[in-house]
Amino acid sequence: MKFFDPNDYSGTDTEKIQSAVADAHREGSFVRMGRRRKDERSSRDFWLIDSAILLPENMTFILCNTKIKLSDASRDNFFRSANCPLHSDGTAPDEISNIHLIGEGKAVLEGADHPRSSGDSNKTLGVQKIKPYPPDGPDGSHRMTYGTDAGKEGEVQKGDWRNIGVLFVKATDFSIENLTILRPHCWGISLEYCRKGVVRDIEFETREYRMVDGVQERMLNQDGLDLRRGCSNILIENIYGNSGDDLIALTSIGAKVRPSGQFGFTEYLGGTENVREQDVHHITIRNVRGCSYGGYFVIRFLNQRGVRMHHIFVDGLFENAPEGHYGSAAIKIGAPNYAGSAALGETWGFHIHNVCTQARRGIYFGAPLSDSVISDVLYFRYKEEHCVTSHHGEKEYELPNVVFHNIQVMDMFEKK
Numbered sequence: 001m002k003f004f005d006p007n008d009y010s011g012t013d014t015e016k017i018q019s020a021v022a023d024a025h026r027e028g029s030f031v032r033m034g035r036r037r038k039d040e041r042s043s044r045d046f047w048l049i050d051s052a053i054l055l056p057e058n059m060t061f062i063l064c065n066t067k068i069k070l071s072d073a074s075r076d077n078f079f080r081s082a083n084c085p086l087h088s089d090g091t092a093p094d095e096i097s098n099i100h101l102i103g104e105g106k107a108v109l110e111g112a113d114h115p116r117s118s119g120d121s122n123k124t125l126g127v128q129k130i131k132p133y134p135p136d137g138p139d140g141s142h143r144m145t146y147g148t149d150a151g152k153e154g155e156v157q158k159g160d161w162r163n164i165g166v167l168f169v170k171a172t173d174f175s176i177e178n179l180t181i182l183r184p185h186c187w188g189i190s191l192e193y194c195r196k197g198v199v200r201d202i203e204f205e206t207r208e209y210r211m212v213d214g215v216q217e218r219m220l221n222q223d224g225l226d227l228r229r230g231c232s233n234i235l236i237e238n239i240y241g242n243s244g245d246d247l248i249a250l251t252s253i254g255a256k257v258r259p260s261g262q263f264g265f266t267e268y269l270g271g272t273e274n275v276r277e278q279d280v281h282h283i284t285i286r287n288v289r290g291c292s293y294g295g296y297f298v299i300r301f302l303n304q305r306g307v308r309m310h311h312i313f314v315d316g317l318f319e320n321a322p323e324g325h326y327g328s329a330a331i332k333i334g335a336p337n338y339a340g341s342a343a344l345g346e347t348w349g350f351h352i353h354n355v356c357t358q359a360r361r362g363i364y365f366g367a368p369l370s371d372s373v374i375s376d377v378l379y380f381r382y383k384e385e386h387c388v389t390s391h392h393g394e395k396e397y398e399l400p401n402v403v404f405h406n407i408q409v410m411d412m413f414e415k416k
Contacts (some may be wrong), residue, residue: 066107083169094393108181122158123221168190188223190228192231248288252309275307305347311350315353
């Protein structure tokens with residue numbers, strides 16, 4: 001089958017790529033994009049885009065030994081499912097199916113040198129006023145995140161879904177494979193209400209602090225992969241590297257329905273009144289090797305406001321944080337902040353095994369868990385911490401019918 005190559009088109013890099021996508025979609029073919037060829041505009045061998053590449057239904061996009069980089073003019077994703085227009089009338093996106101973003105060889109997505117915006121919708125654009133940065137600045141500066149749009153009239157002064165690297169919404173029968181994601185402006189990959197998909201062979205390289213023109217700047221919410229509300233029947237495997245925040249996070253917090261596609265919100269989809277459609281379930285996570293440089297969690301599970309999370313399978317987590325960057329926990333389940341802990345019976349059916357970590361805690365509970373198995377955990381303890389911690393502050397959480405098997409704690413005090 002004939003494929004379409006953006007190098008065969010004219011215009012800006014964004015126009016070339018989107019033209020190839022349009023022709024491939026019309027012809028029922030696919031896009032295969034190698035290194036950028038020199039043209040009258042530039043001798044660069046990588047692609048520099050000003051706005052997101054939209055992937056329509058029945059589309060396979062292959063990056064072959066090349067790099068796509070966001071320009072300083074871009075305030076948008078690398079890739080987004082085409083059911084999510086940049087300027088929306090508020091209508092919820094229709095379901096989209098059979099979209100595949102695949103790397104061959106070394107396929108790289110890299111953030112801008114001077115991002116216009118970073119972080120999620122709870123963060124304000126601006127330069128931190130306090131150095132070194134404390135966890136809570138008295139003037140609120142701890143919630144500020146870098147962006148050249150800070151203070152500009154007419155520009156949204158909060159982070160939002162445009163900062164996410166790869167954003168798929170209501171996608172089914174999809175795949176995202178073999179990519180290296182460098183310094184995205186917020187989460188590297190985010191899925192909303194996606195089903196029956198695969199995310200595999202992804203390497204993240206990002207940290208909470210970045211040098212910009214010789215100055216250390218803070219860019220918040222540097223997660224690797226996030227599954228948001230309504231995700232189910234998804235395989236995640238072979239996830240590597242490091243993040244400035246959680247490396248993998250499954251977070252589903254119930255919220256009131258609002259118009260979709262609004263700037264200033266972290267999630268594109270405005271939600272649904274049916275809380276059961278927001279549940280996250282039947283997720284498999286295998287072979288994770290990485291760490292959170294920001295001291296957060298390698299894998300985080302968080303469901304609140306009546307949303308349920310169940311049938312979660314984790315097999316193989318090796319935390320490889322260097323000394324001085326050990327996370328708060330290898331795995332965190334629940335949290336009492338945000339909207340309060342999930343109730344007993346809303347989080348169940350977890351099977352977590354084959355975990356090796358030197359984080360402050362191995363498994364950390366911030367909500368009840370029931371009817372689950374946690375086994376084969378090797379925990380290297382440097383301080384007086386516990387491998388399994390079922391209390392959060394003064395609160396002790398119930399763990400009915402949770403079976404713990406072969407939890408091994410290795411004290412490393414003498415070796416430090």
